[in-house]
Amino acid sequence: MAIHPISISPKSEMINKTDASSRVAASSADSNEEAAVYEKSNKTDTSTKTYTQDTVTLNEMKKQAEMKLSSFRAVVEKLISMQNVKTGEAQGLSYDQIMKKYDGKLKELYQNLEVDDSTRLNAQQEISEDGYWGVKQTSARAIEFAKALSGGDPSKIALLRNSIEEGYKAAEKAWGGELPEISKQTLEATLKGLDDWAKEASQTTS
Known part of the structure; x- marks a missing residue:
């Protein structure tokens, strides 16, 4: 009053x-x-709590991911420019042009790429258990990105979950079939992370 x-x-x-x-x-x-x-009341009024998007974290994560993706794009362009792809002519195309040309049949494209030992070894390290593109780090980044994007608002978890699942389906469509096992494991780990977040939020409010 x-x-x-x-x-x-x-x-x-x-x-x-x-x-x-x-x-x-x-x-x-x-x-x-x-x-x-x-x-005055000692009770916390959660209905008036506001959530603000963490733009600092988002920008930093986007910058880091772009650096990694830039390196990956360069490797793909180099591999294709150095050899004839058995499934079609793709020499001289940029990464984005390759993605567009082989949309829906990327699986076929990558299965027919001839990869040198150095590139193969580097790729294996990147997707290893502790690698940047491994299940553990990738799912952890996805959860961190979701929290930063929503400002930590647990009411957005269902929406975030749906977006991730839709993104996975879109990736399958572009790939031209089921994604590799590591992709499935990453999706499962990410969804579990969202479930854990929802559970923690529920225990906090109760």
């Missing part, structure tokens, strides 16, 4: 300069102060 100052006109000020009126004014002020105290 807001405490409003008592405005006294000059006329009333002259009339009320008595001890009794002073006691009444003091009593009124005390009552207002007590009302303000009683209005």
